Amino acid sequence: MQVSVSVSEENAEQEPPAQQVSAFLERRREQVAQRWADAALFRTVFTVSRDEAVEAGRSVAAALAAVAAAGRLDDIRAPGFEAVRDQLGRMAASRGRMGIDTDGLADEVAALREPVTDLLRAEFPDPNAPEAQECVLALTVLMGTLRLVVLETTVSAGEEVIARQREQLHEVATPVIKLWESTVAVPLIGTLDSARSQTVMESLLDAIVAERARYAILDITGVPTVDSLVAQHLMKTVAAARLMGAECIVSGIRPAIAQTIVQLGIDLGTVLTRASLADALAYALSRQGVEIAPLRTDSAGVR
Amino acid sequence: MRASRHAAPASLPIGSDADLAWVRQQVRQAAAELGFGLVQQTKLVTAASELARNTLVHGGGGHVEITPLDSGPAPGLRLAFVDAGPGIRDLDRAMTDGYTSGGGLGLGLSGAKRLVQEFEVDTRPGEGTTVTVTAWATVVPPARPGP
Amino acid sequence: MTGPSGSGPAGFGPPVAGPLGGHGFTVPVLRLGDILLVTLQGELHDGMAEQLQQDITDRIAHTRVTGVVIDISGVDVVDSFLGRVLAEIAAGAELLAARTVLAGMRPAVAITLVELGLTLPGLRTALDVERAMELLTAGERQGEGSP
Numbered sequence: 001m002q003v004s005v006s007v008s009e010e011n012a013e014q015e016p017p018a019q020q021v022s023a024f025l026e027r028r029r030e031q032v033a034q035r036w037a038d039a040a041l042f043r044t045v046f047t048v049s050r051d052e053a054v055e056a057g058r059s060v061a062a063a064l065a066a067v068a069a070a071g072r073l074d075d076i077r078a079p080g081f082e083a084v085r086d087q088l089g090r091m092a093a094s095r096g097r098m099g100i101d102t103d104g105l106a107d108e109v110a111a112l113r114e115p116v117t118d119l120l121r122a123e124f125p126d127p128n129a130p131e132a133q134e135c136v137l138a139l140t141v142l143m144g145t146l147r148l149v150v151l152e153t154t155v156s157a158g159e160e161v162i163a164r165q166r167e168q169l170h171e172v173a174t175p176v177i178k179l180w181e182s183t184v185a186v187p188l189i190g191t192l193d194s195a196r197s198q199t200v201m202e203s204l205l206d207a208i209v210a211e212r213a214r215y216a217i218l219d220i221t222g223v224p225t226v227d228s229l230v231a232q233h234l235m236k237t238v239a240a241a242r243l244m245g246a247e248c249i250v251s252g253i254r255p256a257i258a259q260t261i262v263q264l265g266i267d268l269g270t271v272l273t274r275a276s277l278a279d280a281l282a283y284a285l286s287r288q289g290v291e292i293a294p295l296r297t298d299s300a301g302v303r
Numbered sequence: 304m305r306a307s308r309h310a311a312p313a314s315l316p317i318g319s320d321a322d323l324a325w326v327r328q329q330v331r332q333a334a335a336e337l338g339f340g341l342v343q344q345t346k347l348v349t350a351a352s353e354l355a356r357n358t359l360v361h362g363g364g365g366h367v368e369i370t371p372l373d374s375g376p377a378p379g380l381r382l383a384f385v386d387a388g389p390g391i392r393d394l395d396r397a398m399t400d401g402y403t404s405g406g407g408l409g410l411g412l413s414g415a416k417r418l419v420q421e422f423e424v425d426t427r428p429g430e431g432t433t434v435t436v437t438a439w440a441t442v443v444p445p446a447r448p449g450p
Numbered sequence: 451m452t453g454p455s456g457s458g459p460a461g462f463g464p465p466v467a468g469p470l471g472g473h474g475f476t477v478p479v480l481r482l483g484d485i486l487l488v489t490l491q492g493e494l495h496d497g498m499a500e501q502l503q504q505d506i507t508d509r510i511a512h513t514r515v516t517g518v519v520i521d522i523s524g525v526d527v528v529d530s531f532l533g534r535v536l537a538e539i540a541a542g543a544e545l546l547a548a549r550t551v552l553a554g555m556r557p558a559v560a561i562t563l564v565e566l567g568l569t570l571p572g573l574r575t576a577l578d579v580e581r582a583m584e585l586l587t588a589g590e591r592q593g594e595g596s597p
Contacts, residue, residue, distance in 0.1 A: 198342075198561075201561055202342060202557065202561065205557035205560060205561065206557055208557075208577065209557060209577070212577055212578075212581075213577075214577070214581075236564045236565070239564045239569040240557075240560040240561050240563075240564045241560075242569075242575060243552075243555050243559075243560040243563060243564070243569070243570065243575055244555050244557065244560050244575065244577060245553065245555075245575040245576040245577040245578075245581060245582075246577065320495040320496045320497045320498075321495060323495070323496065324493040324494075324495055327493065327527055328493065331526075331527075341558045342557075342558045342561050342562070344558070345526065345527060345556075345558035345559060345561070345562045346558075346561075346562045346565060348526075348527050349527055349528070349529050349562045349566060352527060352529040352531075353529050353530060353566075356496070356529070356531060400567055411530060413567070414530055414565075414566040414567050414568070415566075417565050417566065417567065418562065418565055418566060
């Protein structure tokens with residue numbers, strides 16, 4: 001695209017700085033976009049092609065021109081930003097996925113200011129003239145507002161990321177293992193909140209069907225604390241497994257947790273418990289008529 | 304994206320056993336179309352069954368309004384069970400597990416509440432009862448306020 | 451048994467699953483030696499469930515079977531009403547010296563029942579019909595030898 005507009009100083013003198021900045025951004029949109037395409041923010045987000053980065057830069061420059069034209073340099077709610085809010089959000093999210101935190105992102109947006117103010121200064125015969133200074137100040141304010149807009153998008157984008165990661169964690173953190181014929185186990189690690197216990201319950205019940213399990217072991221060795229809520233979750237899981245015809249055993253109740261359970265007066269009801277996963281497995285095996293015995297009588301004892 | 308063409312509310316009568324079955328099927332279908340998982344569908348359909356039976360048995364019949372909600376961050380389904388029956392005299396008691404005035408297990412209201420995310424009862428003696436429940440098709444449940 | 455409700459707008463009634471059409475089935479009850487196999491499927495209207503309870507109790511009394519297997523693998527919703535009917539069938543069977551096993555409950559149904567507050571204590575359960583048969587025929591051998 002050819003840019004063939006010359007500066008008309010005499011007109012500019014009469015306009016307020018915001019309008020001048022707007023006109024400048026319209027006029028020099030291409031150059032601004034080209035400079036931004038080389039800045040860290042655009043360069044790292046649009047890795048496939050530089051054209052993409054330039055195009056993104058053009059739309060941001062156009063949005064800023066619109067905001068300036070409306071005289072709302074410091075208004076993050078200015079309608080001019082709407083056109084690029086989504087795009088900025090995606091860029092911010094993209095940086096976030098690459099491990100850039102909010103501070104880093106703020107710095108990257110701040111770094112967009114210098115190339116564009118340089119271009120603006122070059123528009124004036126005397127960059128130190130009061131009029132030029134005023135325009136640069138107006139542009140600086142505008143770029144500061146852009147930074148706030150970007151950061152604002154990360155707040156909501158960040159929440160989405162957290163929700164997604166939490167969801168993934170729920171699935172990843174609950175593997176159901178087949179220990180033996182008709183015996184499955186879930187080693188629970190970490191805090192057992194409502195959402196997680198729901199996932200545990202679902203995966204365990206699905207595994208009971210898939211493996212035709214008669215015994216299901218919930219191992220809570222890795223659960224830091226058992227309060228009444230966790231106990232309730234455990235009992236629900238045990239009850240649901242029972243409804244499907246499987247017997248549930250809760251194992252890995254450490255002495256400290258046993259103490260807490262007693263002190264809190266938590267009633268685990270009819271829930272079958274065993275000290276360790278090995279004990280629980282031994283129980284499940286013996287119930288199925290499988291006996292574990294040492295191969296040689298003189299070897300070390302096996303429980 | 305799922306189209307919002309299903310977003311029309313539907314009203315179904317509740318006047319017989321057969322209507323209960325029909326309500327269950329329609330709620331199941333609406334929830335499935337909104338992308339509810341199997342467990343979520345089952346919970347909501349079961350809650351609907353409990354509440355529709357209340358409408359039939361205690362409210363002397365009525366209707367249910369099924370409203371898909373797809374404007375929020377996650378799609379949801381709102382069900383309003385409306386009857387013009389005698390109303391619930393002691394709501395607190397009616398919400399208690401095991402309390403029954405109709406020969407059931409007394410899990411209708413209290414049980415249904417545990418199966419949905421939002422639950423509201425509007426009852427006026429002699430005028431009728433409206434129970435409104437909402438469930439959201441979300442994998443990560445929002446932080447639920449305590450009871 | 452149940453007529454269509456007259457309160458609904460015309461044309462919005464159940465097209466297939468009408469009161470006696472479509473799913474209007476009789477519940478198959480098979481006798482296999484000493485065991486009665488009851489297979490529940492699809493939508494079960496309240497009236498039908500109560501009828502079934504009566505039928506099964508009669509059959510046990512007349513045939514002197516020693517066990518009853520209720521296969522609910524084809525049931526996608528069990529609410530407190532059906533849950534109560536199932537528990538009562540089992541309790542009635544016990545009185546007639548027949549042991550009852552509930553077989554094939556789906557995971558989503560199990561989760562929902564527990565959330566509903568209906569854990570059906572005292573009811574024997576099995577993963578599927580095969581396991582239920584095993585439990586009834588070899589039950590004496592297993593189950594007693596706990597450590």
